[in-house]
Amino acid sequence: MIWLTWRQHRKQAFFTLLGFAVLAALMVPIGLSMRHSFADLGLAECVRKLNDTNAAAATRDGCDAAFHRFTNRYGSLNLVAVLLLTLPMLVGLFWGAPLVAREVEHGTHRFVWTQGVGRTRWALVKFGLVGAAVVVLAVGYGLGMSWWVDPLTQAAQEGRLGLIVFDLQGVVPIGYTLFAVALGIFAGTVWKRMLPAMGITLAGFIGVRAAVEILARPHYQPARTLTFPIEGAGEPQTERGGWILAQGVRNPDGTMVAEDTRIQCPPGGKGPEGRVCGAELGIEPGAYNWQLYQPADRFWLFQGIETGVFVALALILLYLAVRRVRRIA
């Protein structure tokens, strides 16, 4: 069974590895140059200093300028990062969906399931081996991307918990890839044709990923709130690298005056016609900035939860797929 699986998929495995090698050959030089610039601009030092909330204003301004230069040079790579997000889905499309669907489409299931190996065992060995290979790929991808995207995340105000960078690195790619492959396999056992199975995998993967990301992830842990006054010198004392879920300006009684914004005035600053700062928005004296956020140090906790969610979904789908395999003729 193991020999058969290897013989059937070796060409596909070769091309997958080739694809990854080409990708690595492109990404590694970019990553190295990014790290050089990061060091040359003294950003490592800045990150260390800015993590100290009592950093001097001069340090902040200098560092912000350096961060800007870095972001200007490499900011376009965020697009590359978005493109790389699709890799787990592609693995699901090309490894998961054809696994059963291709056999049925070519009729070879009638050959292999009438040999001396039961189809449950066939399914378990096949899903297991492909799953294991895919996990190895995903670990490589997760580690590689953590290394590659690190300077970009450090340079951004929003840290590793940010929407796209969180999904690229650490252990979550393992969950996503396993889920994509399991979804592909399951779709293949239901529709039994490669193209419909791939289409369903595509739609299902995007749908579930978006739903978890938007609806579930912000609530893995109760979010923290941060309030700070409108009037104050320099930047507010917000935590670097936190994932800001919502923010706004609230009146002293707690009602939201202006959503998705924050107001910052120098001490004693006056607006037009000598009114109090922000008066035209209708804020009352004593109003304050309000922020709902997930702190940066929850990164690994969130990675663990998110991976767990997707691995659990993958296991459920694989269980259903094995059950369906028993009924295909």
Added chain:
Amino acid sequence: MDMVLEADRLGKRYGSTWALRDCSLHVPAGRIAALVGPNGAGKSTLLHLAVGLLKPDAGAVRVFGRSPYGDTEGLADIGFVAQDTPLYRDFTAAELVIAGGRLNRRWDAALARTRLAQLGIPPDRPVGKLSGGQRAQVALALALAKQPRLLLLDEPVASLDPLARPEFLQSLMGSVADSGTTVLLSSHLLADLERVCDYLIVLNAAQVQLAGAVDDLVAGHRQLIGPRHDGGAIGGVAAVVRASHTDRQSTLLVQTDGPITDPAWTVREVSLEDVVLAHLADGATQTSHSEWGVPA
């Protein structure tokens, strides 16, 4: 007599359509049984039920006394070649022989290799690039290497050109003659199998029309020609299978249960083909008439 395959009121349904219904039959050990019927009669469904690919929706099927669905151990005794001989097209014949060895506990690789060598099949060419006839031979060699006690072949000659058909069947008979393997092979053409089979099952419209040893079937049917027949009993006739009438004369194909002595009838012997065609003619076409909205 030992029964290799027994079906008892076996049924299989796809949605609301019965692909096979109330199918009761048995295949005795050591026979070469032909499963004949028009396309869509349920032949493949019956074979898939026998090899455990399908689960019955009604009744039961037993192969060597075991229910084949989900029975991995029982599979060792059954060799199966599906319709269109599906094989991994990018595998070479030699690799398929290795694959079979990995998938089966009992596996005679030497037998498969010898067979394929005798047939002149290249071992190192992907089977997808072989001719249909060669591919059918590879599939048969793989099925025989399991040393099965029952060999099920679904339309084994359909993809072969007419010249290759007798050749293929001859090589099949050669290899099962000594081992006493029971063979059940299907075709929509009786002519393909007539020369090799000694047992016949006729399926039509999801039901068994006729089953029995070829000799008994031929001996048990007669053609009668005589004066116009009004449907009354005739001595020695068990059932009228098919009747055609002119104004003054009737031609009947009947199942006999004794000698026909009535001098009004001219009695003729029939061929196997006559018997099969007579039984196929009364297949159900009622449903399609109503589906097309035309009078029957």
